[in-house]
Amino acid sequence: xxxxxxxxxxxxxxxxxxxGLVDGVTTNPSLVAKTGRDFIEVLKEICAIVPGxxxxxxxxTDTQTMLSEGRLLAAVAKNVVxxxxxxxxxxxxxxxxxDEGTPVNVTLCFSAAQAxxxxxxxxxxxxxxxxxxxxxGADGLDLIADIVEIYNAYPDFTTEVLVASVRGAAHVVESAxxxxxxxxLPPAILRAMFKHxxxxxxxxxxxxxxxxxxxxxxxTKTNGTAxxxxxxxxxx
Ligand code: G3P
Numbered sequence: 001x002x003x004x005x006x007x008x009x010x011x012x013x014x015x016x017x018x019x020g021l022v023d024g025v026t027t028n029p030s031l032v033a034k035t036g037r038d039f040i041e042v043l044k045e046i047c048a049i050v051p052g053x054x055x056x057x058x059x060x061t062d063t064q065t066m067l068s069e070g071r072l073l074a075a076v077a078k079n080v081v082x083x084x085x086x087x088x089x090x091x092x093x094x095x096x097x098x099d100e101g102t103p104v105n106v107t108l109c110f111s112a113a114q115a116x117x118x119x120x121x122x123x124x125x126x127x128x129x130x131x132x133x134x135x136x137g138a139d140g141l142d143l144i145a146d147i148v149e150i151y152n153a154y155p156d157f158t159t160e161v162l163v164a165s166v167r168g169a170a171h172v173v174e175s176a177x178x179x180x181x182x183x184x185l186p187p188a189i190l191r192a193m194f195k196h197x198x199x200x201x202x203x204x205x206x207x208x209x210x211x212x213x214x215x216x217x218x219x220t221k222t223n224g225t226a227x228x229x230x231x232x233x234x235x236x
Contacts, residue, residue, distance in 0.1 A: 001176045004053070004184040006164065008032045010045050012187040017049050019190075024052035026127070026164065026184040028083065028107065029059060040076060047077030055105040055125075057083035058093070066093035074102045081105050081124060086114045091121040098122030105162060112146040119157040125182065129165035130175070140165070141174050148178045169193050 002023035005016055008031040016022050025046050032039050039056075047054050054077070058069040066089065070082040074097075082097055083105045084090035094104045103124035109115055110129060118126040128147060130140030144163055151157045160181035166172060169192060172183045185193075 001172075001180065002052075002182040003190065004055075004162070004182055005050075005190065006031070006166070006184040006186050008035045008037075008042050008046065009187070010035075010042065010049070013046055013049050016187055016190055021190070022050060022052070023182070024054060024079075024081075024184075025050050026055040026083070026105070026162070028055075028057045040073075043073065043076050043080065047079050051079060053081045053103065053105075053124075054079050055081045055083045055107075057085075057107065061085070061087070061089060063089040063092040063096070066090065067096055070097055070102065083107050083127075086118060086126075091117055094118070094121040094123050098124075106159075107164070109147075110143070112143060112150060115143075115147040115159075115161075116150060119151060119154070119159040123159045125160050125162040127162045127164040127184070130163055130171050131165035131167040133165075134167065141171065141178075144175050144180050145178050148180060152179070 003021055004024040004026050005013055005022050006026045007013060008027040013025060032042060035042055043056050056073045058066045060066045060069050066084055070093065074080050074082060081103045084093050085108045086106050090106065094106055097104045105125040105127055106118040106123040107127040108129065109118060109126050110133060115126050115128065128143050130144060133140035133143060144161065147161050151159065151161065162182040162184060163171065163175040163180045164184050166183055166185055166189055168189060172185065175183055
């Protein structure tokens with residue numbers, strides 16, 4: 001499963017990209033607005049930090065203006081993916097972008113019917129919003145299951161399921177079980193995925209026991225290979 005980071009915050013992106021676990025970035029107008037910065041400048045910086053796909057969303061609602069905006073965004077860097085809303089105009093723009101070789105992430109998907117349309121429009125990704133469905137008492141993961149089942153039934157559907165509006169690790173784990181291709185994670189959720197109390201407890205115990213040995217792995221006296229002496233390891 002590929003992990004994208006769902007933020008436009010440069011500091012967060014830089015910090016998490018250093019983990020080697022970040023395969024791309026998704027932004028949207030709300031996330032860009034939170035930065036208080038110029039969109040194009042932020043997009044340039046994100047694309048320079050993360051070589052993987054970086055979704056940049058158009059602000060227009062009509063196809064022609066979406067195309068103008070999207071072409072400008074695509075020119076910022078080669079790893080830009082254009083994000084369009086799942087509307088008739090958005091899918092017309094999706095088809096046009098796809099035909100000219102520009103990848104598209106179709107966002108604000110809330111039903112399997114919509115996801116079928118996104119695939120037919122040639123989207124590279126469809127972004128079903130799991131958390132916002134949960135927020136209204138629906139089951140966002142049911143939508144992921146439906147989309148994965150439908151897409152798997154049609155080999156000519158090349159669109160990848162990009163799970164969005166993720167509210168916790170459970171959304172990631174359950175979507176992964178279903179075979180969703182990508183999850184886009186708020187930074188706090190990726191960080192939370194590292195955490196387990198038994199890991200902390202186990203590491204504390206290992207370190208306490210190691211301290212009792214009085215040894216240091218880097219201290220060459222400990223392993224008998226004093227400076228300059230030949231390693232005793234057999235070559236594989
Ligand atoms: O990528 C879409 C995501 O940013 C929406 O998340 O939490 O606003 O539903 P949320």
